[in-house]
Amino acid sequence: MQKIYYAAAETKIGKIYLAGSEKGLKMVALTPKEWHRFIQKAESKKAVSLIPDQSKLKSLEKGLKDYLAGRKVNFRQKLDWDGFTPFQKKVWSQMLRIPYGETRSYKWLAAKVNTNSPRAVGQACGSNPWPIVVPCHRVIASDGSLGGYGGGLALKEKLLKLERN
Structure with a gap:
């Protein structure tokens, strides 16, 4: 049976929900809706045990x-890559290479993962289970507009501004 440890943390942007397994980080949820979706999916699997444990996270x-709080952090958490497509893994691995305080376009990211579809890259960004840790907020549209963000565009803008200061 796979054990999934979870916790919630009060932050400057509100409550963030965290989950991890022995293999690594499984989820960072920025909204209660995302968190409930994750919990429902985990509970539907008979071979999963959900364990509240703040210390593990x-x-x-x-x-x-x-x-x-505005400090530059290099997240080095091991990630639990189970259950994701090779394409998603490629996109997320490339996002990890976008430097703090910088942005890249969906088109740039598409070229890095050898696809002509910025839209497919956008979908992979939108399904990123580790926002902030895997910095999907640093991916923007070619025209400089924000594109989308699971935590909402206001939060994406706030994170980008935080990194610029």
């Missing part, structure tokens, strides 16, 4: 709080 919680 303490270093990530501290990193997120430091980041949201």
Whole structure:
């Protein structure tokens, strides 16, 4: 049976929900809706045990709080890549290479993963289970507009502004 540890952290942007397994970080949810969807999916699997455990996720919680306080943080959490497509993994791996304080376009990211479809890249960004840690907020439209963001465009703008200062 796979054990999934979870916790919630109060931050400057509100409550963030965290989940991890022995393999690594499974989820960072920025909204209660995302979190409930994750929990429902996990509970539907008979081979999963959900365990509340703040201590297992303490270093990530501290990193997120430091980041949201305006400190540059290099997240080094191991990620649990199980259940994702090779394409998603390629897109997310490339996002990890976007430097703090910088942005890249969906088109740029599409070229890096050898596809002509910025839209497919946008869908992969939208399904990123580790926002902030895997910085999908740093991916914007070619015209400089924000594009989309699971936590909402206001939060995306706030994160980008935080990194610029």
